[in-house]
Amino acid sequence: MKPMDVQHYKELLLKRQEELMEEAARFEQEARNSRVAEVEDPIDVVTSDESKSANFHLRDVAARTLQQVRAALQRINDGSYGFCIECGRPIERMRLEAVPWTPFCLEDQEKHDQAEAAGEGANVIPTA
Numbered sequence: 624m625k626p627m628d629v630q631h632y633k634e635l636l637l638k639r640q641e642e643l644m645e646e647a648a649r650f651e652q653e654a655r656n657s658r659v660a661e662v663e664d665p666i667d668v669v670t671s672d673e674s675k676s677a678n679f680h681l682r683d684v685a686a687r688t689l690q691q692v693r694a695a696l697q698r699i700n701d702g703s704y705g706f707c708i709e710c711g712r713p714i715e716r717m718r719l720e721a722v723p724w725t726p727f728c729l730e731d732q733e734k735h736d737q738a739e740a741a742g743e744g745a746n747v748i749p750t751a
């Protein structure tokens with residue numbers, strides 16, 4: 624088997640990490656702004672509550688992705704990158720191209736998605 628071009632994925636991951644950190648900073652800023660807006664304009668509370676919960680959701684997703692990106696960079700460092708942390712098989716290349724921080728092969732990802740959809744194993748963030 625041809626050795627994997629880890630450097631390529633490392634670049635993708637570092638870029639994504641940077642974007643996510645910028646995103647996190649922006650969410651932080653927006654959260655501060657919406658608190659100020661509430662005090663100034665109580666009529667907008669409902670609207671701002673709605674946008675806040677959407678914002679929190681995005682923030683949660685961004686935070687989880689950031690955690691996965693960091694774990695993936697860690698796996699690059701320890702040489703286990705590109706292998707499923709569940710079954711140890713190589714993760715599909717196409718999948719790594721699309722989601723370079725994924726810790727699972729397609730099969731295990733589907734299992735996790737199903738578990739999450741069923742309300743089991745939600746908030747389980749894989750650690751390297």
Ligand SMILES: [Zn+2]
Pocket residue numbers: 707708709710711712727728729730731
């Ligand atoms: Zn697997």
